Amino acid sequence: MNTELSDMIRKICREEGFFKTGFSKIDSLRNESDYLRRWISEGRNADMNWISNSADKRENPRLIMDDAVSMISLAYLYDTPFEHETDKPKISRYAWGKDYHKILKKKLKAACGKIGVLDSAVKTKFYVDDGPVLEKSWAVKSGIGWQGKHTNVIEPECGSFFFLCGILINKELDYDKPAEDLCGSCSVCVAACPTGAIYEPYKLDANLCISYQTIENRGEIPSFIETDGWIFGCDICQDVCPYNRKKFFTDDKSFFPNPAHFNKSREELSSFTEEQFNTVFSGTPVKRTKFSGWKRNLSVNI
Ligand code: B12
Ligand code: SF4
Numbered sequence: 001m002n003t004e005l006s007d008m009i010r011k012i013c014r015e016e017g018f019f020k021t022g023f024s025k026i027d028s029l030r031n032e033s034d035y036l037r038r039w040i041s042e043g044r045n046a047d048m049n050w051i052s053n054s055a056d057k058r059e060n061p062r063l064i065m066d067d068a069v070s071m072i073s074l075a076y077l078y079d080t081p082f083e084h085e086t087d088k089p090k091i092s093r094y095a096w097g098k099d100y101h102k103i104l105k106k107k108l109k110a111a112c113g114k115i116g117v118l119d120s121a122v123k124t125k126f127y128v129d130d131g132p133v134l135e136k137s138w139a140v141k142s143g144i145g146w147q148g149k150h151t152n153v154i155e156p157e158c159g160s161f162f163f164l165c166g167i168l169i170n171k172e173l174d175y176d177k178p179a180e181d182l183c184g185s186c187s188v189c190v191a192a193c194p195t196g197a198i199y200e201p202y203k204l205d206a207n208l209c210i211s212y213q214t215i216e217n218r219g220e221i222p223s224f225i226e227t228d229g230w231i232f233g234c235d236i237c238q239d240v241c242p243y244n245r246k247k248f249f250t251d252d253k254s255f256f257p258n259p260a261h262f263n264k265s266r267e268e269l270s271s272f273t274e275e276q277f278n279t280v281f282s283g284t285p286v287k288r289t290k291f292s293g294w295k296r297n298l299s300v301n302i
């Protein structure tokens with residue numbers, strides 16, 4: 001085991017703002033792979049073909065980096081002290097501020113740069129929601145938290161409002177124990193989901209999920225999906241989770257809500273021209289839905 005390197009990596013990642021770092025050995029994800037294959041074969045990935053097309057790599061990170069030995073899993077808080085006004089259209093918390101891909105990639109690059117200085121034989125490759133990596137499965141193995149019945153990873157103290165990142169590294173590290181499942185007999189999230197997307201505890205059908213429909217779907221939103229006031233993403237299953245009661249906020253202002261769109265009425269948001277949409281949401285996750293998706297999301301279920 002490589003205790004000195006492991007301690008240094010934890011320190012570097014903390015300096016970059018990650019609140020939790022965990023290590024796991026790269027070996028087979030047999031149970032998770034079986035589920036992933038079944039999930040895809042049942043069409044639960046909707047039209048996210050980029051998941052099925054890269055299933056081999058998701059199962060085996062050595063197809064991405066052949067000399068990968070360990071996975072470094074990282075968690076970065078994004079919740080803020082702000083709240084939605086309940087009568088206004090809602091954007092999910094992770095998308096209130098700037099695009100996390102950009103912000104966290106900078107931090108990952110800086111962390112990998114510092115890790116490289118520790119040992120010239122170190123090789124790393126990093127991801128934040130932008131590669132064929134089962135980030136949640138690795139986060140569980142690395143002891144960051146467990147996958148709740150809503151399928152997001154929950155850290156026992158801080159809840160689930162955090163982004164996950166992964167760094168593949170060609171070095172052995174001091175591995176963490178996988179996190180223990182603390183959902184117990186609770187099933188509040190399953191009951192609260194308005195569309196039945198959590199069709200069984202720990203299992204999500206993207207076709208029914210408001211998050212998929214308002215972010216990833218490029219076509220019409222089926223009329224039987226009640227979007228419940230959400231116009232980009234959905235936080236219902238996490239908002240009701242008892243592990244999110246304590247409220248741990250990020251001190252990174254990049255994720256604080258932009259007043260140009262936060263808690264505005266449907267009329268105000270609907271009046272944005274394409275140019276205004278592009279200006280207000282430039283460099284934010286909401287840009288992903290494009291102006292046509294924005295207009296569609298604002299016009300359903302009213
Ligand atoms: C595709 C995707 C989506 C899809 C599908 C979601 C899903 N649950 O898979 C859609 C568009 C719906 C989506 C929505 C959201 N997403 Co998303 N998404 C992803 C992505 C790109 C891949 C996830 C994946 O591999 N899904 C495939 C399926 C097979 O995985 P799974 O559902 O987790 O299935 C596992 C478990 O169910 C488990 N399992 C199966 N049976 C059983 C039984 C038991 C007993 C147990 C314990 C486990 C278990 O095994 C499976 C394989 O590991 C990841 C980034 C990444 N590269 O990992 C982000 C990611 C998961 N998303 C994230 C976020 C923030 C969200 C939203 C909260 C955004 C929002 N506010 O709208 C919602 C949450 C919706 C929800 N309840 O899950 C974060 C989650 C962070 C966290 N704390 O966990 C990630 C990790 C992005 C990131 N880098 O931060 N997302
Ligand atoms: S994000 Fe919303 S629609 Fe999707 S599973 Fe959670 S509560 Fe259901």
Ligand code: SF4
Pocket residue numbers: 148149150151182183184186187188189190237240241242243
């Ligand atoms: S609401 Fe309950 S069942 Fe759902 S993830 Fe949280 S603790 Fe688990």
